[in-house]
Amino acid sequence: MTGTISDEIAASLAAGRPELVAVSTAERVAGLLRTRIMEGLFPPGTRLSEEALGHALGVSRNTLREAFRLLCHERLTVHEMNRGIFVPKLDRSDVSDLYRLRRLVEGGAARCAAAAPPERRAAVAAAVTDAEDAAQRADWLAVRTADLHFHQALGALAGSDRVDELMRRALAELRLAFYAMTDLERFHRPFMARNRAIAELVCAGRGDEAERALTSYLADAEDQLLAAHEAFGTTG
Amino acid sequence: MTGTISDEIAASLAAGRPELVAVSTAERVAGLLRTRIMEGLFPPGTRLSEEALGHALGVSRNTLREAFRLLCHERLTVHEMNRGIFVPKLDRSDVSDLYRLRRLVEGGAARCAAAAPPERRAAVAAAVTDAEDAAQRADWLAVRTADLHFHQALGALAGSDRVDELMRRALAELRLAFYAMTDLERFHRPFMARNRAIAELVCAGRGDEAERALTSYLADAEDQLLAAHEAFGTTG
């Protein structure tokens, strides 16, 4: 059977299938807005006018509304009936709630370290290395991105697609809370050594210890974010 | 200042605000379809035609599409580009993934039992009592509903709105997997005693023990569901 597609090749092709799923205009619009919102282009509280944005992006109101529905479900925008779409202002209870979720999910995933395949554990360490490289270059925005990858990789230790998606959304929402954090270096630098320590515990398969370290880590991060929000003034 | 609204009264009124948020047609349509799908009115694999459903419900295609977007994000429907909206067929990997998520979230929440306020712990026990009452009446569909409330209450021990919503969605999706389970009594009866035991551990604040019991509980439930799927034949 020369010239036939072997099962292995077929499998490797099937693995690349997600790349070629056609994506609707609404989803592309949502993707574009998602990055803009996370980058902070639209400050919390901004109203996203249907007409203005639709005109700017060259899509119809209906398509734009479909995109908004997607973003609202990710909590990257909020929908107020008959008033429109807004970039949410996260208040202190939102920050606390997000960190409760993270402690639960990331902590639980970290406990799975021993059971996780080596490449997933390596991904955790790789994200830490990325952060350290970026710190060397004093690129603190890249540090933040690497830090989020680190936490995404921690969540991936659970080995569940749904947990992965959950983490993506939670971290995207958290970026809105970071809006109040102006001094990137002061926030991120102290955590880098702790990231490294957690990564090493994970790689060693010492999940319980990693979880403990992570729990206190997240508690401290939450406190700092709350303090920043206090200073920033989050009057709704 | 007699006759003025005090701060306390204002706060209590503000607490009731969720009741008066107007809800759009698209969301009402989504809610209606959600219950129908979870009830099993549309068997997995059914295509939900835009025109047919729009006509049946008396809403326009655009509005219906907005509703579909909501359901797709909850994974209660899947969207295949240029082909339409389908009720998903959960395969074995989906079931496993859902149970991985549940072990993580419910387990982690159970560990918070000691820290949770008494009324939340009581809600766990109340759900078990509901299930027992329904079993007395041999109403096994009600037992299933109460069982899902039990797990929802377990998740609520984490004290996070986002975890609550996550649990709602996960359990709704799981109902699709239950489609393969025809014999309700045989599936649910053996778990009732274990539910009771877990509830008592939770009420006693013995979170770690509750988590261990829950973990093995969920593992067994997963095995049974997988076996049922095997028998049912989940050929895509």
Next chain:
DNA sequence: CCTTGATGGATTGTTGAACAACCATTACGC
């Protein structure tokens, strides 16, 4: 001066129709 009530403009909510793009199937030719 403050509150209440009414007016008008702007935005969203929803609909219906239209056309293009696409998928699945049928029918055809070899």
Next chain:
DNA sequence: GCGTAATGGTTGTTCAACAATCCATCAAGG
């Protein structure tokens, strides 16, 4: 039998229109 072209039906997207709602403004009244 197999590859190819035509076909019908469905979705993807846009547009225009109207109703419903909100917001700001201003007038009237105590």
